[in-house]
Amino acid sequence: MVMLSLIHYVYIIITVIILATLALRKNLYLPCILGILIIAFMYSGNAVKAIQIMYNSFITATTEFLGIIMVIALVMAMSKALSDIGADKAMIRPLKKVIRGPISAFFILGFVMLFIGWFIWPAPGVALIGTLLLPAALEAGLSAVWAASAMNLFGHGIALSSDFFIQGAPAITAKAAGVSTYTMMKESIPLWLVMSFVTIGVASVPLFKQYAKKNSKNKEYVKSEVAVTKDIPVGEDECSVASKIIAVLVPLVFIIDIIIMIKYKIVGSDASALVGGTATIIMCIIALIPRKSKPYNLTKSMQKIGDFFGHGLMFGIEVFAPVIVIAAFFFLGGEGTAKAILGPNATGFLNDIGIALSHAVPMGKFPIIVIVAAAGALCALDGSGFSALPLVGSLAQAFAPSIDVNPAALATIGQMTAIFVGGGTIIPWGVLPIPGVCGIAPEELCKHDLIPVLSGFVAIIIVGTIIL
Template structure:
């Protein structure tokens, strides 16, 4: 099958390189994406009016693709705010905090708790939750502050955010760009990769922290002394106990229902979202009485402000990179004549040079890392998904595994494990220097990328 590359193709490729360059310079790529849509639309439709409408159509298509994820994340953020205000978050995490009797156990309990909280509440709310309740306990148990920050970071913004098994935001975006109708293939393909990435990074970090404790015990003593007077105080009521029991039970029931009834994609998201909004409504009424009828609006407003803040740039970036995928490009440009620009380049590339699994794995990894340098874990996902679709059409590979590899690379980089400007939330709540935290995370994450890429090559 021969491919004819047009002026529109080359314009699209030019703007792809501009976007990657801008992201590599740690600048937001929204204006290049908008100009890319405008110029590609003009070239394809041969009119100024067509160019302008292409920009808007792309945003609508991307918004429609992402809206379900925006809603679920917003509802979860609203619920997490209610849990914090009622003190239910403290009751939920207190039992885990009691398990941290020494530094070794504290590292793994803190990290796993952060991972679980991030899966259900997303890393940003989970950072505040875990940091306020469990971080002081971990330091008192003998874990250095930098070690606690690494554990929270690697398990939360690394393992949890790059898989997003429960809310399914990341795999949904990646899967859409890769041409899958649901995130299930990307989720399944990510399991062996994230096991490799998670084990290599966390075990390496644990060994490094053990060495620090042995070599510099005085710094640890100073940190522990500073925390002795900081006691966590919460106003606990009957509503706190109700939400502390009802929330984990309800979400655990959701996970069981997903497994039993094989709910995937939109159905799973709907179940979680409805559960969150019902818990929020009942909790507001119990906490505020009749005033809860108005208070729930404040919580929802805060939640949606959080969700829109996260996804506003992703919608524009996604709208541009969706031009690379056939079905989505047709929705944006022309239902009859449009093709996926990146898919066409992939076919042309396969016809001109021999492709192999190692090469495409490195391209996916590098794309995720470079685009993730802007500090947004979700910005790389439309592109890495499109790259997977491109190579999946050009050669016989498992494009779900390729997409999952790019997703892991993008989220671990941009989501906040190895770049200082993405580490500020964890660094702020633990009181460590974000540059130092990025430096300490670099070796574990680099080793993890290398091991995960090797595994991906065998699975492609």
């Protein structure tokens, strides 16, 4: 049993303060920085060391997010290039026949994201959908925050929490719970369906209220950086033939990427690398295409590559900068990142708290289900839903015999809460790729999806208590 010390309780108090500040939509920089300094000083007992730990926490957070930042930067650079040549508008036109309004746009974005999330992984799926479908959805009248919500709930929530095809999440949970991956997936289906339908159902109510009565000609939508760019004028009339060719080739190239990913089982960061590299090549090709009304100048074309890349990188840094500070505090809670920040002897405060909490719960079906759900959510606050899966699997294996339930079914509840929180849908430092592509603040997306996700959590706890 893990014994909680004073530093654990201080960490809990600071976490509550940060979450309350987030709920009040206030700036989180100061609470997070002070929180890191306090924890660092208590852990090291040295003021100079505490300052160094704070800096190292920022470096660790930046390192963890660097891959995501770079993919978003490269996709945004490509989007800038597409806009410069007018190909973005040419790509949207055929999709208007399929995406006829904001409601259909929401569900088409969602189900495409679900499919890509299952077979490839949500992170590269965000980049693909941001390029191919998001501009058409915005043009159809869907606001950027609703587009982000569709991609977030279906991809990082519903797809990642089930993971039926890649089977990363159920394999980790199953191993810790002492069951087979097949059993884990089979037992998870009823509760996964409950979580999915309740979450999307609750999210859809304001969606239909907002858009059902709106005429498509009287649209209310927010243009994101993907849909429109400001710095470089659109040149569709200058290069219409080239823009049409590029508009056809870009989706084909990314479809080829998807086929390659599926055929060779390229997932996770490797899949993101393929998408980012493809976006870079497309950006360079577009920059080198001659413009009809201007004499060709290789030097200026090469300069455009720098302009596009700089735009993408600045956008990525601007979006991610606030989240790095927030994540730095919560990375103290995860075992792997805590060791990188505090030293090799660190265990991760959130992990310790989750284990201690599990030992303090009285036996009984409802309290045990609640504690497994809470442990999954709590340990995923560091932004890594997968890091909490061994804990919830172990808890399920330990508690299932005492309440006479299948450990796989019990572990499913923890898997749902861990992935939806850390995978993630409701914490700003866990949702980064989607707000980056959609051009909105991470906090805005989290606030938007909080009630639907919490409703899903309540539903699976209630249903789990009844059917397990």
